[in-house]
Amino acid sequence: MEQTATAEEADTRSRVSLTFGREMSTAEVESMKRSLGARTALQVPPAVDAAYARARQIGFAKSSCPETGALMSVLAAAAPAGGRILELGTGVGVGIAWIVHGLRGRTDVEVVSVENDPRKSALASGARWPEGVNLVVGEAKEVLPSLGSYDLIFLDVPGGLKASLLDGAITALKPGGQLLIDDMKPYWSKRAPHRPPGERDPERLLGDPRVTCALLRYASGMILATRLPA
Template sequence: MNTPAAVSAAQERARAAGFTMSSEESCGRFLGVLAGAVRPGGRILEIGTGSGAGLGWIVAGLGGRSDVEVHSVELDPAIHALAAAAEWPSWVRLHLGDVHDLYPVLGSFDLIFADAPGGKWTDLDRTIAALTPGGLLLVDDMRPERWGSADHERLTGEVATTLLTHPGLNAVELTWSTGLILCSRIG
């Protein structure tokens, strides 16, 4: 599969703005596969829009389906503007704000991609609670040795322990890409 146009455009916006935190291609391709498996009428949440690379993979993974509602949340106004400058399908909603404040109005989701500290390092319990029964949660950047930070190592360790031992989740750690944990909500 070639890199989708929306992903290439997001990568170019990121380069032009000096934004270096876009999802890696291997993670994006995996995310696209997961998005394509979301049930008809389902809902997807991305936490951490960035320049829109992950969102581009989600849209491409849906393969032209318009029956899935996609929400993406970005905290930083300047970074949010990068993704907002692009044209997205009508069923994509970009939100500027802290996911912590938005959880009460966003609802529940069949797939959540936690790609930002909010919703992953903080409010992880609320992210899990926002999953529908059988819903999937994908968390990336879980290989702390890639980042060389004691804080990152501590925080990823806490997230991994929570996800891998949570009684309401089935979870698997994948030592691939940036380090992924994929979870499904039991129930």
């Protein structure tokens, strides 16, 4: 079993997916895939590319990777009419850009994103967002209880802070609402230099009776949870 997993991992590494930050024709993409032996290619939408550029501008390296962002787009696209989406940890707006991409111009869905660093939040605010996108500057734990309930929550603050926000995030989910927690890889990787103590471990989510969860062991590693009906 272990050997199979290792072989698959090596195969994934050698047959990489490519990410493109500029518009390319299908022919160009296919030619590049062939020359590099890549199986898949993911086109980064222009607003996301602009957000990655903002991150580079200030040397911020914690933006969501394209695979995680694309999943956010997929989940955002499923938001019901009049739905609400919350991101905890705005960074410079890469996550918002993926969410907005998934919404494809819809303005009936409210998107709220919370960031405690005013500089990063200001950078993210400088981008052109559609109506319905609201950036909040504040400590996630302090503001979360007053932000209402959501169809989708992206929990993307650093490390142990995630676990401290778990209860509040689940409480803020509508029945059937979904919670995506990013950067879970270190918590289950054998090679991880540290494991947080159990009390603070976001894997606690797996045992919470209010949700059902799946571990997504790709890209940055995620846990996806759906809040069960009350």
